[in-house]
Amino acid sequence: MDRRRFLAGAGAAGAALLAGCSADEVESPTESATDSPGTTTTGTTVGGTGGGTLVVATYSSFIDAVSSSPGGWLKQQFESEFDADLVYQTPPNELDQYIQRANAGVDIDADVYVGLNVDGLIRLDENLESGSLFAEAPDLPGQSDIKEGLGFDPQGRAVPYDTGYISLVWNATADDGEFVAPETFDGLLESEYRGDLLAQNPSSSATGRAFLLHTIKARGEENYLDYWSQLQENDVRVLGSWGDSYSAYGEGEAPMVVSYSTDQVYANRSDQDMDRHQIRFLNDQAYANPEGMAQFASTDSPDLAQSFMEFVLQPEVQAEIAVRNVQFPAITDAEFGEENAEYEQYAQVPPEAVSFTYDELRGNLQGWIEEWSRQIASN
Incomplete structure (x- = not known):
């Protein structure tokens, strides 16, 4: 789900x-x-x-x-x-x-x-x-x-x-109000963000799949697995579904989660603290x-x-x-x-929306997910 x-x-x-x-x-x-x-x-x-x-x-x-x-x-x-x-x-x-x-x-x-x-x-x-x-x-x-x-x-x-649009949602109240999410995919690899990101498994989650595809867009088909290995070394937590990861985020288990750029709409409707629902478009992009x-x-x-x-x-x-x-x-x-x-x-609309076309995905998508699963999910 x-x-x-x-x-x-x-x-x-x-x-x-x-x-x-x-x-x-x-x-x-x-x-x-x-x-x-x-x-x-x-x-x-x-x-x-x-x-x-x-x-x-x-x-x-x-x-x-x-x-x-x-x-x-x-x-x-x-x-x-x-x-x-x-x-x-x-x-x-x-x-x-x-x-x-x-x-x-x-x-x-x-x-x-x-x-x-x-x-x-x-x-x-x-x-x-x-x-x-x-x-x-x-x-x-x-x-x-x-x-x-x-x-x-x-x-x-x-x-x-x-x-x-798939983006990061981050909590500006974390670390006693000192936390600021990185602005780039490279920034997620910095040691100061160790253990700070909650993501989803692309084989079981549409948001996780979109985030995986965005990393392939950003790093290329030849390099995306190396990027994920580095994320893994930086203690990214990959959960099964958006619901699992967002619930963990809501419980304060990490200050960043892969989610949607409409996050503040519901935060506003339910009178949530907007500082806990900040949006970050990595590389000034989001996956459509x-x-x-x-x-x-x-x-x-x-x-x-x-x-x-x-x-x-x-x-x-x-x-x-x-x-x-x-x-x-x-x-x-x-x-x-x-x-x-x-x-x-x-x-919030990203400065740039990115995506793969049908022709680019057909014949590749399942292989990318399977490669990710063998190298990342199995470790």
Whole structure:
């Protein structure tokens, strides 16, 4: 599990100590999507029935996180603008459920998927045995306003709708108020920061994976393992999930944690001490983790699916999704309004966003993670 998954199960009291949310993929499916050709998807279905129904598949905390979720608001607003009902499907295995159903020849009764990322698309393309799970995206008004660099699907199926940035969160009250986080990746290796960093395992955590990829960007494919060896010598603590590491950070076990640059949004909402929620962009960068939506190729409501995707890219809808999902809008002209002034104040955008493309990751990502696991996690 990772960020929003952790919050959804943490309970209100625990969530007050935690930062903003993300739609990180579940890495290891625990249930089979199909038992027989007639088996339907498992999980939560939320919504009504009517003359026209749009079924949107997504991750569960998109609609029911402890803190805030965009799903309920999207349903209400979409249904008020269109003569249709919006129904959510949240199978426990998320995207993997639909890959398994497609491979088993079982009908998919959903129209749009919300919550795709580049890792999921690579997993889809490497495991789908035949055909296409998603259709090429239609031309959408507002698509030209998507920020440069957020597109992650060379086949044009996924349309970005928000993004997060992986950064360090650090505690300026540590060491009796003397602690200051380093400004560069090189700085993390200095002896004064021995034992001060909490990170996550990239094989089980989306934030950990993003941080690993950022180190590869910064040091190169030939040198990233040497860098991690030096981090290890400096007593970096690598935990299994974002929830594990952020809880340890909240308990004061270390003054720095790999997290999100929206951390101060939740700190402000829960009246936390902002000095304990400082943001550091190493090398003046952060790793971008965009999320996308796509239309199922088998939908029998392509026009309604297209209307939903157009709706999601509207400037005021983009702002509301960003605020409720504690991410950043995908488009350049989102309309936040005065009611969201605090969000704009505390959600920090890096001077430079970095990421690998789909083509750069496919064929490399799993190998990088396996190499890291053999050399770092096994020691």
